[in-house]
Amino acid sequence: xxxxxxxxxxxxxxxxxxxxxxxxxxxxxxxxxxxxxxxxxxxxxxxxxxxxxxxxxxxxxxxxxxxxxxxxxxxxxxxxxxxxxxxxxxxxxxxxxxxxxxxxxxxxxxxxxxxxxxxxxxxxxxxxxxxxxxxxxxxxxxxxxxxxxxxxxxxxxxxxxxxxxxxxxxxxxxxxxxxxxxxxxxxxxxxxxxxxxxxxxxxxxxxxxxxxxxxxxxxxxxxxxxxxxxxxxxxxxxxxxxxxxxxxxxxxxxxxxxxxxxxxxxxxxxxxxxxxxxxxxxxxxxxxxxxxxxxxxxxxxxxxxxxxxxxx
Amino acid sequence: xxxxxxxxxxxxxxxxxxxxxxxxxxxxxxxxxxxxxxxxxxxxxxxxxxxxxxxxxxxxxxxxxxxxxxxxxxxxxxxxxxxxxxxxxxxxxxxxxxxxxxxxxxxxxxxxxxxxxxxxxxxxxxxxxxxxxxxxxxxxxxxxxxxxxxxxxxxxxxxxxxxxxxxxxxxxxxxxxxxxxxxxxxxxxxxxxxxxxxxxxxxxxxxxxxxxxxxxxxxxxxxxxxxxxxxxxxxxxxxxxxxxxxxxxxxxxxxxxxxxxxxxxxxxxx
Numbered sequence: 001x002x003x004x005x006x007x008x009x010x011x012x013x014x015x016x017x018x019x020x021x022x023x024x025x026x027x028x029x030x031x032x033x034x035x036x037x038x039x040x041x042x043x044x045x046x047x048x049x050x051x052x053x054x055x056x057x058x059x060x061x062x063x064x065x066x067x068x069x070x071x072x073x074x075x076x077x078x079x080x081x082x083x084x085x086x087x088x089x090x091x092x093x094x095x096x097x098x099x100x101x102x103x104x105x106x107x108x109x110x111x112x113x114x115x116x117x118x119x120x121x122x123x124x125x126x127x128x129x130x131x132x133x134x135x136x137x138x139x140x141x142x143x144x145x146x147x148x149x150x151x152x153x154x155x156x157x158x159x160x161x162x163x164x165x166x167x168x169x170x171x172x173x174x175x176x177x178x179x180x181x182x183x184x185x186x187x188x189x190x191x192x193x194x195x196x197x198x199x200x201x202x203x204x205x206x207x208x209x210x211x212x213x214x215x216x217x218x219x220x221x222x223x224x225x226x227x228x229x230x231x232x233x234x235x236x237x238x239x240x241x242x243x244x245x246x247x248x249x250x251x252x253x254x255x256x257x258x259x260x261x262x263x264x265x266x267x268x269x270x271x272x273x274x275x276x277x278x279x280x281x282x283x284x285x286x287x288x289x290x291x292x293x294x295x296x297x298x299x300x301x302x303x304x305x306x307x308x309x310x311x312x
Numbered sequence: 313x314x315x316x317x318x319x320x321x322x323x324x325x326x327x328x329x330x331x332x333x334x335x336x337x338x339x340x341x342x343x344x345x346x347x348x349x350x351x352x353x354x355x356x357x358x359x360x361x362x363x364x365x366x367x368x369x370x371x372x373x374x375x376x377x378x379x380x381x382x383x384x385x386x387x388x389x390x391x392x393x394x395x396x397x398x399x400x401x402x403x404x405x406x407x408x409x410x411x412x413x414x415x416x417x418x419x420x421x422x423x424x425x426x427x428x429x430x431x432x433x434x435x436x437x438x439x440x441x442x443x444x445x446x447x448x449x450x451x452x453x454x455x456x457x458x459x460x461x462x463x464x465x466x467x468x469x470x471x472x473x474x475x476x477x478x479x480x481x482x483x484x485x486x487x488x489x490x491x492x493x494x495x496x497x498x499x500x501x502x503x504x505x506x507x508x509x510x511x512x513x514x515x516x517x518x519x520x521x522x523x524x525x526x527x528x529x530x531x532x533x534x535x536x537x538x539x540x541x542x543x544x545x546x547x548x549x550x551x552x553x554x555x556x557x558x559x560x561x562x563x564x565x566x567x568x569x570x571x572x573x574x575x576x577x578x579x580x581x582x
Contacts, residue, residue, distance in 0.1 A: 025548040027569065031320045043548075051564050058541055058551040060371050065543070069550050072564065214370065266544040267360075267371065269413065270322055 002283040003290040004276070006038070006257050008235050009158045009183035011093055011120055013038035013258060016291060017248065017276050020239050020262030021097035021122060021162070022069065026086055031269045035091045036276060038258060042083060044097040044124045046073040047109045054206035059195045064217060064241075065263055066193055068210035071099055071127070076112045084117040093119035095160070099127045103143065107150035114155040121157050123147055123182075126164040126189040126211075138164035138189070141176035148180030158183035160237065163228075165217075166192045170224045171231035178232045186237045186260065187225045191217055214263040217241045222254050229255020229296055243271060245278020252294040320416065320546065321347050324409040328386060330402070334465055336392050337436060338402050342410060344380070344387040351377045351387065353443035354419025354537055354573040358545040360411035361400035372413060373397035374542050376440040376572070379472070387412075390439035390468065416545050417572045420444045420535055422510060424451070430499060430508045431457040431478070432523060437515015438469040440537045442476075444512055449477040453510075456502055458483060460490045460516065492522055499526055508532055513576070524576045534576035540567040555580045 004015040018039035053070030125137035161177035165188040190211025195204040221240025238251030243264035325342040358372040379388040455478040463486040483490040511534035527534035543549035547569030
């Protein structure tokens with residue numbers, strides 16, 4: 001019997017697999033048994049009601065997808081009155097993802113959604129900071145630390161900081177979030193990208209630039225998880241291009257405690273359950289009794305010495 | 313849990329046949345599970361299209377149902393080969409299987425007292441409305457279908473619609489009969505003959521605008537099946553939105569789960 005449980009700060013998950021924010025919804029309960037997931041992470045909400053970006057919102061590539069959705073949000077009242085009661089029928093902990101335009105608003109919104117039924121809050125800080133020329137909070141270590149600190153002082157719930165990969169040295173941001181009091185890091189959000197239709201010469205997205213997700217991003221985000229795992233003490237949740245148990249195991253070996261599945265759920269709605277089953281199979285095959293022992297368990301590269309090559 | 317039944321499922325459906333109907337259109341017939349056969353008129357499936365000559369689409373492709381044959385246990389699709397997805401679909405042969413996800417979306421809504429349904433479609437758009445013709449006829453309503461096409465060889469679904477009891481009227485670009493003033497006169501005459509109490513359209517922005525006008529003029533409810541590029545097809549990713557107008561405001565709605573069938577009076581030109 002494999003122990004699939006993992007610990008994210010004070011929160012115990014029955015297994016390490018959960019949806020990435022924005023790739024999950026009530027609808028999935030009509031397709032699969034969501035009680036078999038480690039946690040339920042909902043789509044980002046903002047304090048105001050937003051329609052989202054103009055279409056086209058999607059461009060497809062061979063191994064990745066480019067999105068420009070723009071956080072359509074029904075606001076915190078809808079979240080607390082409709083979504084939280086809906087998710088209470090399920091056993092995995094509910095994680096609310098929030099975003100805001102200023103540090104203060106992050107704190108206020110965290111307080112508003114700290115209601116029974118919500119077990120943790122994920123801070124989507126990859127959005128523009130309106131008080132700092134519109135640069136994303138997560139590109140600025142000072143703003144990152146301030147957002148997390150504001151949220152921590154506004155709520156008793158664990159706070160997860162979802163970092164952006166669109167930075168030079170992600171460990172600087174990882175340390176800033178940890179210094180702000182984050183209980184975990186989610187590494188990472190989508191990669192800033194764009195595409196042009198050469199026939200019309202128009203951008204393929206309504207807002208020109210968007211976020212790239214999908215299998216192609218995995219090696220890049222895996223590297224970031226590895227770097228962050230050597231920079232901070234708090235748990236890391238890997239997020240980027242996971243579509244199989246093998247991908248999830250790679251993330252754990254690189255330093256992740258848990259793993260989010262995103263785009264792959266759009267290609268096959270049952271992906272997350274397939275990943276959970278695959279993790280159990282891997283552990284049985286490799287005699288791993290507790291899956292948490294895989295975290296940061298990558299061994300070093302095979303040592304090769306040029307001198308030895310001469311003696312063969 | 314074990315034994316739990318989900319209304320939407322992903323399954324491998326065996327291909328019964330996949331024949332070319334003309335130079336552009338294919339007719340795909342799948343062996344369907346009971347869950348697949350539960351599809352209602354206007355609903356669709358999200359298909360994992362096979363790759364062909366190195367181009368393998370990452371995302372699934374939404375495809376509206378052409379027919380549910382509950383006697384043989386089949387679900388059928390009629391599609392035009394236009395891109396990587398449909399090029400892949402066209403390679404399917406009897407004996408292959410296709411990964412299908414569904415049934416999905418909110419289809420046509422027909423009030424039980426409906427007596428005369430008018431369908432107006434362009435090209436393969438009629439495929440989406442064929443199940444509505446069949447269920448309306450079964451519910452005792454008269455069904456008149458106006459089929460618009462470039463020329464007679466591209467006329468779709470005529471025989472099938474006739475077989476389910478619909479009266480069909482074909483109009484063509486080749487002889488000018490598909491012009492909007494002519495189609496408008498046809499619908500007006502049909503309405504005078506027996507009042508139309510449901511208008512449905514698919515596949516043409518011009519027909520949509522006409523149905524919208526006539527619906528408003530005669531006070532008849534109108535419904536349109538729309539298309540949009542989709543990601544998840546169940547309402548989670550929010551990429552398949554189109555703008556709509558309600559009494560209060562203009563808003564984006566998801567074609568996959570708030571549609572694909574919408575009230576024509578709430579649609580906008582774009």
